[in-house]
Amino acid sequence: MADYRTKQRELIISYLKSCPLPHVTAGDIVLHLRSEGAKIGLATVYRQLERMVEGGLVRKFILDGGACYQYVGESEGCREHFHLKCLRCGALLHVDCSYLGALAPHILEHHGFEVDNSRTVMYGLCRRCREGGGEE
Amino acid sequence: MADYRTKQRELIISYLKSCPLPHVTAGDIVLHLRSEGAKIGLATVYRQLERMVEGGLVRKFILDGGACYQYVGESEGCREHFHLKCLRCGALLHVDCSYLGALAPHILEHHGFEVDNSRTVMYGLCRRCREGGGEE
DNA sequence: TTGCGTGCAAAGGTTTTGCATGGCA
DNA sequence: TGCCATGCAAAACCTTTGCACGCAA
Numbered sequence: 001m002a003d004y005r006t007k008q009r010e011l012i013i014s015y016l017k018s019c020p021l022p023h024v025t026a027g028d029i030v031l032h033l034r035s036e037g038a039k040i041g042l043a044t045v046y047r048q049l050e051r052m053v054e055g056g057l058v059r060k061f062i063l064d065g066g067a068c069y070q071y072v073g074e075s076e077g078c079r080e081h082f083h084l085k086c087l088r089c090g091a092l093l094h095v096d097c098s099y100l101g102a103l104a105p106h107i108l109e110h111h112g113f114e115v116d117n118s119r120t121v122m123y124g125l126c127r128r129c130r131e132g133g134g135e136e
Numbered sequence: 137m138a139d140y141r142t143k144q145r146e147l148i149i150s151y152l153k154s155c156p157l158p159h160v161t162a163g164d165i166v167l168h169l170r171s172e173g174a175k176i177g178l179a180t181v182y183r184q185l186e187r188m189v190e191g192g193l194v195r196k197f198i199l200d201g202g203a204c205y206q207y208v209g210e211s212e213g214c215r216e217h218f219h220l221k222c223l224r225c226g227a228l229l230h231v232d233c234s235y236l237g238a239l240a241p242h243i244l245e246h247h248g249f250e251v252d253n254s255r256t257v258m259y260g261l262c263r264r265c266r267e268g269g270g271e272e
Numbered sequence: 273t274t275g276c277g278t279g280c281a282a283a284g285g286t287t288t289t290g291c292a293t294g295g296c297a
Numbered sequence: 298t299g300c301c302a303t304g305c306a307a308a309a310c311c312t313t314t315g316c317a318c319g320c321a322a
Contacts, residue, residue, distance in 0.1 A: 004321050006277060026312080041279040046312065048277090062198050066311055084249045095247050103239065111231050112263030113220045119259035127248035140296050142302060162287080177304040182287060184302090202286055 003051070008040050012048050016058065016071035022092050023061060023068035061085070061121060072118075082117060086126035093126060139187070144176050148184050152194065152207035158230045159197060159204040195254050197228070204228065218253060222262035229262060 011033050016024070026045045033040050049069050052058035061068045070092065082100045084093040104115040147169050152160070160168075162181045169176050185205050188194035197204045199221065217232040240251040
């Protein structure tokens with residue numbers, strides 16, 4: 001476990017940082033980097049992503065067609081609040097709220113379960129998609 | 137879309153209704169029904185489950201290793217509770233709690249986001265794994 | 273030089289699909 | 298009888314793993 005600074009790792013992080021999409025799959029990453037001429041294997045992307053998730057640098061979402069990843073960075077800010085992901089437009093909302101903040105302690109005390117907010121995403125519909133109606 | 141009342145469909149519903157586990161995979165269903173002597177294919181189970189989910193009879197959870205299904209039926213009881221998945225042992229806990237039930241309305245009112253509890257899974261550590269320490 | 277990280281290919285697991293057959297209405 | 302649903306097997310995916318080689322430290 002030495003976390004070498006390899007070219008592939010830098011490429012992945014660089015892409016995740018600059019990526020306009022809210023979340024990408026391992027396949028997306030490989031395709032994008034290869035389209036820019038980089039030589040990189042899918043297994044490498046999975047292996048690096050796994051580490052980044054463990055290290056808290058990247059967040060992993062389990063979705064219907066497979067897993068998606070999002071760059072979070074070293075900022076601690078993202079670890080204490082809740083994440084709401086819109087099922088329609090894919091937006092990821094960050095919510096800070098004392099009511100929600102009391103949720104984890106409640107669950108721990110009353111249900112014996114220690115929630116990890118940094119791993120938890122609540123799914124639903126954001127305001128815009130809810131009001132926008134059912135197009136598409 | 138005729139929804140024939142086939143033997144296989146009845147077997148699946150019957151098992152889901154009586155199943156002691158809160159959620160099962162498609163493979164679980166096939167194995168169980170075959171162990172009772174039924175002749176049923178995995179594809180049939182997937183096709184039937186897909187319909188039941190569309191019809192609201194069954195709920196589908198996307199988890200790390202695959203999808204799990206839970207019978208909901210016409211009862212409203214199962215639609216309002218939360219799901220907690222242990223990151224260590226993989227257990228999926230179903231929690232019913234008025235405090236948690238108030239969460240979705242709060243988020244909708246204060247943050248404009250309509251949470252879909254049936255799609256949301258909170259990650260963390262269950263009591264046993266938390267108390268059991270760090271073996272494995 | 274050491275040994276971790278990589279690419280490739282193969283394996284593993286889950287879910288979907290094609291096609292001939294069987295069963296419900 | 299007319300279709301839909303089924304079973305089987307193959308295919309389609311996504312992800313992980315094994316192995317020899319290359320590169321970071």
